[in-house]
Amino acid sequence: MPRHREAWRALTTAKDLPNTPRVESLAMSMNDCPVELLDMIVERVSSDKGLRNLRAVDRTFCALATPRAFRQVYVTNCLPSALGLKALMDCDKLAKTVERIVFRWSQPSGNSAAWPCERHTSL
Numbered sequence: 001m002p003r004h005r006e007a008w009r010a011l012t013t014a015k016d017l018p019n020t021p022r023v024e025s026l027a028m029s030m031n032d033c034p035v036e037l038l039d040m041i042v043e044r045v046s047s048d049k050g051l052r053n054l055r056a057v058d059r060t061f062c063a064l065a066t067p068r069a070f071r072q073v074y075v076t077n078c079l080p081s082a083l084g085l086k087a088l089m090d091c092d093k094l095a096k097t098v099e100r101i102v103f104r105w106s107q108p109s110g111n112s113a114a115w116p117c118e119r120h121t122s123l
Helices: 003-012 035-044 048-055 059-069 079-090
Strands: 072-076 100-105 117-122
Touching: 035 059, 048 059, 072 079
Parallel strands: 072 100
Antiparallel strands: 100 117
């Protein structure tokens, strides 16, 4: 067993030290963390998928991650993508967070060169 695990086990199971607080009682919940610290965590997430996952954690992370998750939106020339953009723009709260829309056109034949052209539009 690695040394750090042995030390942790000794701290969490110290029964012979009656005046020593147990480690579990010192644990901090996410609700106790300052919003600034949680915001720093959100800033460190670089992937869109990671930001979307953070939005599902709780209301605080959702509020902090949403502006970053929808800062840049990708749209393709297919109907589901266009409908997704419309739904996003119909939601005022989310629409305000969009700073850039990236349009990607694909070959209608289903060619493996899926993105022959990219256009960027900044709002």
